[in-house]
Amino acid sequence: MEKGYLIANIRVHDPVAFEEFKLLSQAAIADYGGKVLARSATPDYREGPNRGQVVLIEFETPDVARAFYDSTAYRAARDVREKIAQTDLVLVEGL
Numbered sequence: 001m002e003k004g005y006l007i008a009n010i011r012v013h014d015p016v017a018f019e020e021f022k023l024l025s026q027a028a029i030a031d032y033g034g035k036v037l038a039r040s041a042t043p044d045y046r047e048g049p050n051r052g053q054v055v056l057i058e059f060e061t062p063d064v065a066r067a068f069y070d071s072t073a074y075r076a077a078r079d080v081r082e083k084i085a086q087t088d089l090v091l092v093e094g095l
Helices: 015-031 062-070 072-084
Strands: 004-012 035-040 053-059 085-093
Touching (some): 053 062, 072 085
Antiparallel strands (some): 004 085, 035 053
């Protein structure tokens, strides 16, 4: 079965408050069996307008990735993040 991946590009405006988001999101990721494959505060951008941190998270299936994103636990984290950062986020299916 195909894996599900969440790719986030996060431009943080309040680094102190971002720590709260990280704690909340890490707990939600663990609840859904997610695994952070990559995280970089200083990615090497080559093309495109996006800037900021990049995070890549793997889930067992695309449906699990969607369930994580729609979960109450991640919604609480997302509410914090939306106040202190701009984010581009995409869910993709693995090969």
